[in-house]
Amino acid sequence: MSYENYKNWKTKAISGIPHLSIVIPAYNEQERIVATIGAIASHVSDLGFEWELLIADDGSKDDTVKLVEELGLVNLRLLKTPKNGGKGNAVQRGMIASKGRYVLFADADNSTPIEEISKLLAKLEKENYDVAVGSRAVEGAEESNKSFLRHLLSGGLRWIVKNVLRINVRDTQCGFKMYTQKAAKELHAMQTIMGFSFDLEILFLASKYGLRIAEVPVSWVDAPGSKVDTKKEIQRFLRDLVNIQVNNFKGVYRRM
Amino acid sequence: MDITHKVSNSINIIQLGGRFDAHEVAPVVAWLKGQAEAGKVNLVVNLAGVNFIDSTALSTLVQGLKHCREKNGELHLCCMQQPVRVIFELTRLDKAFSIYTSEEEATAFQA
Numbered sequence: 001m002s003y004e005n006y007k008n009w010k011t012k013a014i015s016g017i018p019h020l021s022i023v024i025p026a027y028n029e030q031e032r033i034v035a036t037i038g039a040i041a042s043h044v045s046d047l048g049f050e051w052e053l054l055i056a057d058d059g060s061k062d063d064t065v066k067l068v069e070e071l072g073l074v075n076l077r078l079l080k081t082p083k084n085g086g087k088g089n090a091v092q093r094g095m096i097a098s099k100g101r102y103v104l105f106a107d108a109d110n111s112t113p114i115e116e117i118s119k120l121l122a123k124l125e126k127e128n129y130d131v132a133v134g135s136r137a138v139e140g141a142e143e144s145n146k147s148f149l150r151h152l153l154s155g156g157l158r159w160i161v162k163n164v165l166r167i168n169v170r171d172t173q174c175g176f177k178m179y180t181q182k183a184a185k186e187l188h189a190m191q192t193i194m195g196f197s198f199d200l201e202i203l204f205l206a207s208k209y210g211l212r213i214a215e216v217p218v219s220w221v222d223a224p225g226s227k228v229d230t231k232k233e234i235q236r237f238l239r240d241l242v243n244i245q246v247n248n249f250k251g252v253y254r255r256m
Numbered sequence: 257m258d259i260t261h262k263v264s265n266s267i268n269i270i271q272l273g274g275r276f277d278a279h280e281v282a283p284v285v286a287w288l289k290g291q292a293e294a295g296k297v298n299l300v301v302n303l304a305g306v307n308f309i310d311s312t313a314l315s316t317l318v319q320g321l322k323h324c325r326e327k328n329g330e331l332h333l334c335c336m337q338q339p340v341r342v343i344f345e346l347t348r349l350d351k352a353f354s355i356y357t358s359e360e361e362a363t364a365f366q367a
Contacts, residue, residue: 001337001338003338003341006338006342031310031311031312032310032311034311034343034346034347035308035309035310035311035314035343035346035347037346038339038342038343038345038346038347039307039308039339039342039343041342042338042339042341042342042343043339071346110308113275113307113308115307221275221277221279223277223310
């Protein structure tokens with residue numbers, strides 16, 4: 001690993017189209033965002049291509065914005081908004097603003113270690129998939145610190161997703177997904193769900209329009225400090241599942 | 257997280273490996289507390305095996321450093337992997353700690 005590569009990325013602005021954009025949605029992440037940016041910047045700068053990092057703040061009320069602004073990383077773009085619009089909204093803004101040939105969305109807690117990125121990138125670059133989904137539910141995946149309750153809930157939700165929405169992806173909710181630029185822009189332009197279950201809608205749309213989706217096993221750690229209220233999110237997830245069906249029936253999802 | 261202990265040049269050393277985050281700080285907090293109770297104020301934390309460190313783990317090291325300095329000692333860090341070094345730089349904690357590239361340097365400085 002070369003420190004020079006990181007130093008170059010930190011100080012020299014890229015001129016052309018980046019090979020990769022990484023979008024991180026952030027809401028009140030002052031405790032976690034800097035460490036995650038450090039881990040990502042160090043690893044990705046060494047992969048041998050130009051890349052940009054987008055932090056899509058979601059109206060944080062803590063010092064997230066100030067901390068990110070003070071880092072002075074020239075290839076980091078901070079997308080600010082005065083309102084808290086939901087995680088899906090932050091990811092959507094990041095995806096629309098991204099310039100890379102490939103676009104990764106990653107959670108702010110580095111719960112899927114950034115070292116897993118090469119597996120997803122290889123699926124898009126070498127096997128011509130449109131979407132690569134980090135998965136905790138396929139053979140070869142590793143999970144740490146996940147509670148029995150979360151295991152149980154994940155299993156139940158996976159069954160519903162497969163049998164109701166007919167999405168052939170076992171883990172729709174892992175916060176580590178990569179798209180080609182075209183897929184990212186098209187899918188997120190049609191997005192209507194702005195909460196945590198936006199992934200479900202994006203994968204439904206990808207399936208509906210026949211995009212090629214690869215599910216890639218990744219390691220995952222249940223990182224401390226999660227802001228997810230499990231009970232509320234399950235209720236929203238089920239409600240959004242119905243909304244997706246209704247939207248689809250009404251013809252809301254039209255490809256640009 | 258993988259943890260081992262050793263003594264070199266009369267300095268107590270803890271060697272850490274894996275992801276050093278809020279789930280994993282308890283044994284390090286206990287080690288620091290044990291050292292304080294035993295009157296050991298010159299310590300080394302070897303981070304060679306650590307590939308990610310979060311704010312809780314950083315805070316644990318800062319607390320350890322503070323306690324050592326209050327007793328006229330030092331807590332030195334060594335053998336950081338690049339991602340951890342970058343996290344220390346971005347949080348500006350590289351200015352607070354004495355950071356060495358090898359365990360020998362970290363212990364020889366205090367001997």
